[in-house]
Amino acid sequence: MGLSKSKFMAGWQCLKRLYLEVQQPELLGEPDEQTRAVFEQGHEVGRQARKKFPGGVLIEAGPEEMGKALKRTNLAAADEQCPAIFEATFTHDNVLARVDILERLPGSTWRLIEVKSSTAVKDYHLYDVAIQRLILENLGMKVVPCLMYLNREYVYDGIEYDLEKLFIIQDVTEETAAIGERVKDLLCEEQKVLSRAEPPAIAPGDHCTRPYECVFYDLCNKPLPSDHISYLPGISAKKREELARRGIESIKEIPNDFPLTDRQRHAWECARTGKAWFGERIKDDLRDLQYPLYYMDFETLGVALPRHAGMSPYDQIPFQWSLHVQRIPGGGLEHYEFLADDANDPRRDFAESLCRVIGMKGSVLAYNKGFESGRLRELAEWLPQYKEGIENIQGRLWDPLPVVRANVYHPEFRGSYSLKWVLPALVPEMTYEGMEVGEGSEAGLAWEKMVRTDAGSEERKRLREALLAYCKQDTLAMVRLVEVLQAAHGL
Numbered sequence: 475m476g477l478s479k480s481k482f483m484a485g486w487q488c489l490k491r492l493y494l495e496v497q498q499p500e501l502l503g504e505p506d507e508q509t510r511a512v513f514e515q516g517h518e519v520g521r522q523a524r525k526k527f528p529g530g531v532l533i534e535a536g537p538e539e540m541g542k543a544l545k546r547t548n549l550a551a552a553d554e555q556c557p558a559i560f561e562a563t564f565t566h567d568n569v570l571a572r573v574d575i576l577e578r579l580p581g582s583t584w585r586l587i588e589v590k591s592s593t594a595v596k597d598y599h600l601y602d603v604a605i606q607r608l609i610l611e612n613l614g615m616k617v618v619p620c621l622m623y624l625n626r627e628y629v630y631d632g633i634e635y636d637l638e639k640l641f642i643i644q645d646v647t648e649e650t651a652a653i654g655e656r657v658k659d660l661l662c663e664e665q666k667v668l669s670r671a672e673p674p675a676i677a678p679g680d681h682c683t684r685p686y687e688c689v690f691y692d693l694c695n696k697p698l699p700s701d702h703i704s705y706l707p708g709i710s711a712k713k714r715e716e717l718a719r720r721g722i723e724s725i726k727e728i729p730n731d732f733p734l735t736d737r738q739r740h741a742w743e744c745a746r747t748g749k750a751w752f753g754e755r756i757k758d759d760l761r762d763l764q765y766p767l768y769y770m771d772f773e774t775l776g777v778a779l780p781r782h783a784g785m786s787p788y789d790q791i792p793f794q795w796s797l798h799v800q801r802i803p804g805g806g807l808e809h810y811e812f813l814a815d816d817a818n819d820p821r822r823d824f825a826e827s828l829c830r831v832i833g834m835k836g837s838v839l840a841y842n843k844g845f846e847s848g849r850l851r852e853l854a855e856w857l858p859q860y861k862e863g864i865e866n867i868q869g870r871l872w873d874p875l876p877v878v879r880a881n882v883y884h885p886e887f888r889g890s891y892s893l894k895w896v897l898p899a900l901v902p903e904m905t906y907e908g909m910e911v912g913e914g915s916e917a918g919l920a921w922e923k924m925v926r927t928d929a930g931s932e933e934r935k936r937l938r939e940a941l942l943a944y945c946k947q948d949t950l951a952m953v954r955l956v957e958v959l960q961a962a963h964g965l
Contacts, residue, residue: 477664479571482605485664486598488681491688492664493673502689508915511922515778519591520574522779523622526637527577530558540570554578566612569661573606579618586610586617587643591778593626593787595644598685604650604657619650624778624787632783640779640787701725701745705889707737740883750900752962753881760960763872766836767956769798771948772846773941775918782819784856792824792849793921796945797831798953807953813941817925825853829863836870839952841893843873874955882959893951901954906947910940917944 477485485492494501505513524530531550535543543563550559562576575587588603590596599621607619622643628636667674678694688694698704701724703717713733722728725745734742740751774790781791793814798807812827814820832838840846847868854864879891886899894913897904906912911920923929924937 476565476568476570477661477668478569479602479605482569482661482664483598483602485667486601486660487685488676488688489664489667489674490676490694491690493667493670494690494693496668497673501693507919511919516591519624519778520589522635522637523575523587523589523641524560526641527558527560527575529556530560530575530577531556532560533563533572534561535563540565543572551576564609564613566609569605569609571606571609573610575622581616583616583618584610585620587620587622590621590623593624595621595623595646596685600646600649600653601657601660603646604653605661607650608654608657608661619646620644621646626787628780628786630780630783630785635779699724700885700888703728705741705887706734707741707883707887707889707891708735709738709889737879737883741885741887741889744883744885748885750882750884752959756877756881756959756962759877759881760956763837763839763956764835764870765803766799766801766833768832768836768838769800769949769952769956770832770838770840770846771796771945771952772849773914773917773921773945774849775921782821789852790849791820792853793820794917794941794945795824795828796942796949797828798946798949799831800953807950809946809949811942811946813938813945814921814925815938817927821853821856825857825860825864829860829867832867834863834866837872838867838870839872839874839956841873841948841952841955842875843871847871874952874959877959878955882962893948893955897951897955900958901951904947904951904954906944909944909947910936911944917941 481492481496484495524532533543533546533550535546540563543561544565547559547563550556550562557578559576560574562573564571564573573586574589575585577585577587579585586603586606588599588606590599592599603619603621607617610617620643622641625640625642628639676694682688682691682695703709703714703723703725706713706725706728717723717728717732725742728734728742740753744751772792773794774792776788776790778787780786780789785791795812797810799810800807810831812824814823850864850868854861854868857864875891878896882896882900884896884899887895890896894906911917920937920941924934924941929937
């Protein structure tokens with residue numbers, strides 16, 4: 475049975491994934507919106523990479539036209555005036571590969587370039603290049619295998635990409651040679667697996683999410699009960715294996731003398747009682763809060779190719795913020811918000827409006843504040859005229875996450891302190907279910923759609939309302955969470 479480069483890499487991650495993709499493709503379903511966005515981002519990086527090789531020929535062919543692609547590749551390779559071939563197509567021993575960029579070099583040599591939208595070489599990238607190298611060398615071609623990826627240090631001038639600086643091309647001849655035998659062995663193993671009547675019996679593990687979450691993740695990873703030992707916070711693989719050997723699957727069944735950290739011991743107690751645990755240090759931690767309180771949340775969009783002047787690959791575009799303000803203890807709430815309405819650079823308006831509303835005094839609450847702090851640091855670098863105000867906000871950041879992690883546990887946390895788990899456990903009347911935008915990645919996609927030139931007025935209005943509702947929910951969630959913490963000790 476034939477293999478493609480992408481199928482080979484599926485088998486590299488998991489042989490069961492390969493089998494299901496080839497033998498039972500109906501289980502795949504359609505890629506979700508997030509996956510499609512990632513694919514399109516990769517395609518755009520590829521299109522920019524080709525511009526670095528003017529005069530190159532693109533081998534255009536659909537999935538059912540590989541015979542045509544092979545012929546066109548041979549013609550382009552025979553034409554000595556053709557400097558590069560894009561999507562060059564080759565097959566050997568029933569394995570097919572389409573090379574992102576094949577650059578002609580002197581001496582009948584070709585530079586085989588695999589384009590990645592990452593900012594560094596990853597281990598699995600080498601296997602991607604190695605299988606292509608194997609195919610071309612088996613066809614008698616002399617190749618120099620390379621990886622081409624984005625330069626994280628590149629700074630866009632806002633006018634035109636400097637392709638020499640935007641991309642890094644790294645020779646991986648030695649690295650791919652070192653894994654050459656492993657590639658051959660894996661190819662044989664994959665062919666054997668595909669000849670079987672049933673998929674291989676492979677237990678779920680880290681390979682289900684590395685380097686990507688498998689498209690069959692839900693098929694292999696059935697939902698676990700909320701008291702499963704996997705949800706013990708910070709549990710090590712060694713402890714998990716020891717409990718499994720003893721036949722223990724529920725946190726409630728863990729013996730009293732089994733070694734647990736303090737946090738794990740609290741989770742153990744909560745699983746047995748079904749009640750939340752609140753530590754005594756909450757009271758001291760909450761005394762650090764200084765009114766007025768500003769509950770703050772940002773929404774951003776991370777893109778591979780920088781869109782505005784001063785930005786680098788994968789810099790975040792801050793397009794929305796929400797603030798709930800409480801002036802005095804027990805006082806009412808005021809809400810303020812910002813949402814960029816078009817695709818123009820939103821950074822100046824974002825920073826100016828935030829600094830104007832948030833003032834110079836009072837605690838600024840941000841759950842898992844590292845994200846917001848990082849975005850503020852970038853804004854101060856991009857917009858020095860707002861540096862003083864932004865750095866003042868940074869200096870006043872107060873993060874509820876460490877307080878929750880040290881002082882609170884609920885059986886429904888399931889080992890996680892993410893706000894998306896903490897909130898429904900401690901404030902069950904608040905939920906993100908049913909919201910058109912229910913998480914950060916969805917917010918970025920919704921904003922992209924909202925500011926597109928082809929979006930109709932009704933769609934723009936609907937998306938705008940959904941984004942405002944989501945970001946407002948995030949900051950209101952923090953308000954309610956802090957109220958729960960205060961109530962736990964009568965504050």
